[in-house]
Amino acid sequence: MKYLLFKIGTLVGIVFTLTACYPGGAEYTSDTDLVVTDYNPDYDFGDIHYYYLSDSINHIVEEDDTPDRTLDPFVIGLLEDQLNALGWERSTDTIADPEPDVSIVVAAITVTNYNIYQIPWYGGWGWGWGWYYKGTDYWGYPGYGWGYPYYGYTYVTSYDVGTLAWFLFEPDKVDIEDELIFVEWAGVINGVLGSSTSSTEDRIERGIDQAFNQSSYLSGE
Amino acid sequence: MNDLKKQIIMKYILTILVALLISAAGYSQGLYSINYTTSYGVGKTGDYIKSPSFRGMTFEGRGFISDHVSIGGLFTWSTFYEKLGGATFNYENATFTGTQYRYINAFPLLVQAHYYLGVDKYETRLYLGGGLGPYIINQRTNVGVWSVEEKNWHFGFSPEVGVLLPISMDTRINVSFRYHYVFKAKDTIDHSWFGLSVGLAWGE
Numbered sequence: 001m002k003y004l005l006f007k008i009g010t011l012v013g014i015v016f017t018l019t020a021c022y023p024g025g026a027e028y029t030s031d032t033d034l035v036v037t038d039y040n041p042d043y044d045f046g047d048i049h050y051y052y053l054s055d056s057i058n059h060i061v062e063e064d065d066t067p068d069r070t071l072d073p074f075v076i077g078l079l080e081d082q083l084n085a086l087g088w089e090r091s092t093d094t095i096a097d098p099e100p101d102v103s104i105v106v107a108a109i110t111v112t113n114y115n116i117y118q119i120p121w122y123g124g125w126g127w128g129w130g131w132y133y134k135g136t137d138y139w140g141y142p143g144y145g146w147g148y149p150y151y152g153y154t155y156v157t158s159y160d161v162g163t164l165a166w167f168l169f170e171p172d173k174v175d176i177e178d179e180l181i182f183v184e185w186a187g188v189i190n191g192v193l194g195s196s197t198s199s200t201e202d203r204i205e206r207g208i209d210q211a212f213n214q215s216s217y218l219s220g221e
Numbered sequence: 222m223n224d225l226k227k228q229i230i231m232k233y234i235l236t237i238l239v240a241l242l243i244s245a246a247g248y249s250q251g252l253y254s255i256n257y258t259t260s261y262g263v264g265k266t267g268d269y270i271k272s273p274s275f276r277g278m279t280f281e282g283r284g285f286i287s288d289h290v291s292i293g294g295l296f297t298w299s300t301f302y303e304k305l306g307g308a309t310f311n312y313e314n315a316t317f318t319g320t321q322y323r324y325i326n327a328f329p330l331l332v333q334a335h336y337y338l339g340v341d342k343y344e345t346r347l348y349l350g351g352g353l354g355p356y357i358i359n360q361r362t363n364v365g366v367w368s369v370e371e372k373n374w375h376f377g378f379s380p381e382v383g384v385l386l387p388i389s390m391d392t393r394i395n396v397s398f399r400y401h402y403v404f405k406a407k408d409t410i411d412h413s414w415f416g417l418s419v420g421l422a423w424g425e
Binding site for chain 2: 023024025026031032033034035036037038039040041113161190191192210214215
């Protein structure tokens with residue numbers, strides 16, 4: 001019996017070694033990039049000829065914090081290029097003549113997320129699992145009241161997630177009384193922030209390109 | 222049923238299965254096996270993850286009630302995984318584009334019965350059989366920093382064909398091929414996949 005248990009323990013160890021290598025996930029910050037667009041299907045984007053786009057981005061930061069505006073001109077420039085490519089004309093004044101048909105507001109926010117890990121951890125299991133085989137005195141597995149439970153340890157990581165969002169709406173349709181803005185099209189780029197400015201610029205450019213590519217309805221067709 | 226109750230029930234089931242394995246190990250008319258298992262999703266499971274699974278294991282315990290028939294239990298853990306780079310999908314009027322990481326962890330906990338051809342346990346023996354019982358299936362999609370997860374108990378069944386190849390008086394190589402069909406639960410899909418297991422079996 002002891003010999004058989006030893007064989008079981010050995011083979012379980014081998015099998016766990018073979019299978020416990022949990023499949024991968026995101027390796028680079030760019031792997032976390034997500035582009036989301038949403039629109040009002042009843043809105044006729046073909047009627048847009050002039051748009052208002054501010055030179056600045058609304059940074060949502062903690063009170064007393066100073067927003068980092070390093071990338072503002074870069075982002076605004078990319079959006080302007082894409083909007084102009086639709087045949088629309090930019091106005092930098094909300095009371096310009098002709099009056100802009102739509103306004104586009106751009107916002108940016110950085111949020112710190114925290115992960116808590118429990119070791120050992122095998123994906124898909126609701127609790128830690130550690131087989132024990134020690135001589136002939138005892139054996140068991142955790143949470144079952146046999147042997148010596150193995151609780152592992154815990155560690156915490158954090159990462160910054162950046163979000164860039166823009167919203168297109170008609171100023172004439174804003175419900176001032178109820179403070180409602182009816183957004184006709186929205187684009188969002190979301191991902192884990194890296195430390196390299198050039199890499200961030202590449203990711204923003206790819207994200208904005210993708211947002212317009214997956215919004216073919218903007219051309220009014 | 223809340224998660225705590227599910228975990229308690231799962232622990233009981235696992236305890237029974239492990240006890241079954243151990244008792245089969247010590248029982249003169251029993252057979253237990255540990256197998257490396259690969260899986261191949263078909264149907265909606267195959268649509269969700271096309272890549273085969275090379276991460277899996279199966280534990281089995283069988284007790285013979287006659288020369289040709291055994292009953293027992295099975296526990297399998299299979300992990301399916303696929304990365305979809307830059308995938309686009311739509312939900313209502315919204316369009317999402319990002320690299321998706323798709324996972325399925327499947328845990329069948331089956332009661333089984335098998336019929337064996339031949340009576341000489343020291344010769345190669347083919348067997349036919351199958352099992353039925355609960356499956357725990359955890360299906361998760363990670364995209365960006367977001368995750369969508371479905372973790373449910375299902376009911377399913379699994380026909381099987383296999384062969385035992387003796388390599389010593391009490392040890393055999395076990396090769397089995399089985400099909401799993403798992404009924405949908407709540408808003409999930411119904412799952413199905415083929416599994417190929419190769420391992421060692423001990424007992425009489």
